[in-house]
Amino acid sequence: xxxxxxxxxxxxxxxTEVQALIQHPxxxxxxxxxxxxxxxxHFIQQLTFEHxxxxxxxxxxxxxxSKDPYVKFAFKGAKKGDELKISWxxxxxxxxxxxxxxx
Amino acid sequence: xxxxxxATRRLILQGAGxxxxxxxxxxxxxxxxxxxxxxxxxxxxxxxxxxxxDAIKALYGKTPEPxxxxxxxxxxxxxxxAVVPISVTTTLSDVTSISxxxxxxxxxxxxxxxxxxxxxxxxxxxIKMARTxxxxxxxxxxxxxxxxNKEVKVTVGGCGG
Numbered sequence: 488x489x490x491x492x493x494x495x496x497x498x499x500x501x502x503t504e505v506q507a508l509i510q511h512p513x514x515x516x517x518x519x520x521x522x523x524x525x526x527x528x529h530f531i532q533q534l535t536f537e538h539x540x541x542x543x544x545x546x547x548x549x550x551x552x553s554k555d556p557y558v559k560f561a562f563k564g565a566k567k568g569d570e571l572k573i574s575w576x577x578x579x580x581x582x583x584x585x586x587x588x589x590x
Numbered sequence: 591x592x593x594x595x596x597a598t599r600r601l602i603l604q605g606a607g608x609x610x611x612x613x614x615x616x617x618x619x620x621x622x623x624x625x626x627x628x629x630x631x632x633x634x635x636x637x638x639x640x641x642x643x644d645a646i647k648a649l650y651g652k653t654p655e656p657x658x659x660x661x662x663x664x665x666x667x668x669x670x671x672a673v674v675p676i677s678v679t680t681t682l683s684d685v686t687s688i689s690x691x692x693x694x695x696x697x698x699x700x701x702x703x704x705x706x707x708x709x710x711x712x713x714x715x716x717i718k719m720a721r722t723x724x725x726x727x728x729x730x731x732x733x734x735x736x737x738x739n740k741e742v743k744v745t746v747g748g749c750g751g
Contacts, residue, residue, distance in 0.1 A: 502710065515718065517696045532632050543709050545630055549637040551692060551700035551718050553673045559714040560703070 494587035496571050503589055504561045505536060505544070507573060515550030530578055531556065537572040538565050565589055636699050642691045642726055645699040646735070649689060654728050654735035657682070662727050662738045668719060671744040677714035678738070682731035685711035689730075694723030719744045 491510040496503055509531065516528025534546040534556075543562040565571070567589055574584035636648035646654065660680045668674040678688055688711065689702040700717045711729065719725075722743045729736045 513718075515696070517720075532637075533630075535630075542630070542704075542706060544706070545704040546715075547632055547637075547702040547704075549697055549699055549701065551695050551697060553716040553718050557714075557716050559677070560709060561712065562709040564708050 490585040491583045492573050492575070492585045494571065494573055494585065496565075496587050496589040498565060498567045498589050502561045502563050503538075503565045503569075503571075504559070505571065506557070506559045507534075507536075508555065508557050509534070509575060509583075510555055511575075511577065513548075513550065513552055513554045513556060517550070528578060531575045532578050534558070534573070534575040536560075538562070538569060543571075630704070633702065636702070637697060639698060640696070642693045642698040642724075645691060645697075646689075646728060649699065649702060650728070650730060650735055652735055654737035656738065657729075657736035658738075660727055660729050660736050660738035662725065662740050664725055664740050664742050667743045667745065669745050671719040671721070671746055673716050674719050674725075674742060674744075675714065675716050676725060676727075677712070678727045678729070679712040680729050680731070680736075682711065682729055682736060684732040685729055687730040688713050689728045690715065690717060691726040691728065692717065692719050692723050693726065695720050 493508045494505065496505045511531050512529055514526045514529040518526050520526050528550055530550045531548050535542055536544040544560050546558055569589045571587045571589060573587065574582060576582045633649055636645050639645035639648050659682050660678065663677045665674065676690060685705050687702060687704050690700045691698045692700055701715055703713050705711055719742060725740050725742050727738045
């Protein structure tokens with residue numbers, strides 16, 4: 488199955504800028520469907536980025552993050568060609584992991 | 591003395607519990623790693639708090655002071671409350687975390703990011719807003735909390751459908 492995670496990591500020498508886009512409904516649990524029934528909460532709770540075995544960024548999310556979430560950050564200490572490992576876990580225990588090469 | 595005794599006893603019991611779990615193969619990593627990972631635990635309680643003040647208290651255990659060193663980039667008006675782009679950057683040093691809250695959302699805390707050493711204190715993301723509200727950003731730097739506020743007007747709510 489194709490990964491739900493799309494990542495673009497670009498190094499400018501000193502810093503690496505990371506942009507991630509994830510496919511996920513991010514249902515808050517407060518929205519009703521067309522029949523007027525509440526759509527149960529279903530959202531990513533934790534998203535982590537690791538470089539060389541070290542966590543460089545962790546996102547703790549609630550249901551208030553937009554559908555198909557996007558996040559951007561930057562970190563130091565990586566170089567072009569290095570790998571970045573990205574993984575998430577949602578409130579139902581589902582997970583996904585991928586790696587991206589820093590460009 | 592009695593307190594010391596019960597604290598020690600608790601530690602022993604906890605340790606025994608962890609060891610049993612490792613023995614059973616339920617805890618797949620070593621204890622030191624597990625203890626280090628405790629810092630990365632998902633802040634369940636903070637994400638249940640309805641109000642912004644309660645969420646900040648649950649997350650950090652203290653109150654932030656407003657700071658002009660926290661710069662929030664948010665739209666004046668969000669036509670679609672389901673997708674509101676917000677970014678934050680700060681000139682504060684020793685930043686360890688950045689959190690986003692929306693006062694009028696059913697659950698105030700939206701996102702909380704951990705910023706380890708080496709990661710820049712700057713985050714962009716997209717959040718949902720139920721209605722026109724204050725957006726609050728809290729930055730933890732050098733063990734203290736700083737915040738910035740901005741009202742974002744929402745024309746179509748993002749939590750109502």
